[in-house]
Structure formats: structure tokens, C-alpha cells
Amino acid sequence: QSALTQPASVSGSPGQSITISCTGTSSDVGGYNFVSWYQQHPGKAPKLMIYDVTNRPSGVSNRFSGSKSGNTASLTISGLQAEDEAHYYCTSYTSSSTVDGVFVFGAGTKVTVL
């Protein structure tokens, strides 16, 4: 069981906006601004999309944005495009003694463009 909870799937039509949630605890998401998001297409390596909750690396479309409220972080994709269809994973630093490791991943969300 992943330490961070993500919806298994989210879908939207081209041009729409969708939001993926990532819920943790005060020992990870809620306690630190160390949430990042990764996009993974089938058979490919993950790609950094958002880091430190809200920051977008150079080269990543400004259609991708991140936010956080309490113990839940969110990734929003606006103007959904066919190429956005992929799995998305959140990760956070954790100080929890019950979690194995210092970084935890969510189980991933499959984004489908209808």
C-alpha cells in the first residue's frame, strides 16, 4: 500500500482541465514543500513535471501546475491534449517512522484523454 493516495484514474476531453490529487499526512505532504510530480508514458522513464509543490522545470508546458492545501497536493492539467495521456505519480519527502524510506510515491493515476 502506497503512503500517498492518488485516484486510480482521471479522464477528460481535449481542451478540458483535470486535477489529480495526492493525499498524505502531516509527516509528508502537509509538513514539507517537497512534493514533486512525474509523468510516465508506457515503456518510458518518468519525467519531472512539477517540483517543490508549484515549480515547473524549464521545458515543461505551462498547462501543468501544482498546488497544495493541508495534506493534499494537486496537479492540474489545463487544455488537455492527447499527448497528456499517461500515468502520473506524486512523491514527497517523509519524516514518518512508519514509512519505509525518506521519499514516498503515490500509486499513480492513469490519465485518459477521451
Place this chain on the structure above:
Amino acid sequence: QVQLVQSGAEVKKPGASVKVSCKASGYTFTNYGIIWVRQAPGQGLEWMGWISTYTGNTNFAQKLQGRVTMTTDTSTNTAYMELKSLRSDDTAVYYCARASSAWFDPWGQGTLVTVSS
């Protein structure tokens, strides 16, 4: 450009060991750490551990303690991950990634390790 290139696919028998390499280029190797993440077939990402390329300090997932070793060779800008006493549930794609504080970018292309008798 910044790039991590990993070694090729491996097939191992249960109980054997595997060593995966990750060669970095395009940046100062010792300015960033390296993390290792694995992904079992059809599953999500699992954090395995982290190594400081500057000090050699490591931090592993507890479930892998005693079986995993992470090292670096600063003369060749290469990181290594060795996993011993392989089991069938170690079958996965293993990724390295450059680590800066709490984010990981870029990632290597992945190395498929298959454990089968």
C-alpha cells in the same frame, strides 16, 4: 545535455546478484545525488535508496537493507546499484535519477532485471 545512461537488461537466477550501472554526463557529477527507483511489471514506482555522490553516504529503504549496495565512481561519473540474493519479486525495471534536494531529474532509461529459474 544532462543524461543518465544505464546498463543493459539482465536475466538472473534466484539467489544470484545483479549490478546495474548508471553513467552520468552533461553536469558536475558530485553536485547532485543519485536515487534508485524500481517498477515491477504493471506496478507503480518504489523508492529504493539514495547516495550522495560527494560523500558516498547512503540511505536505503528498510526492506532492502542487507541486500542492496549503492556506490559511485567519480572518476567515470558512474553510479552502481547491486542487489543480492535475488528473488522472483525483484523482477522489475530499475531506474537511476539525478537527485537535487527533493526532486529527481533526469532519469535513466531503465534496466530490466528478470529473476527466473
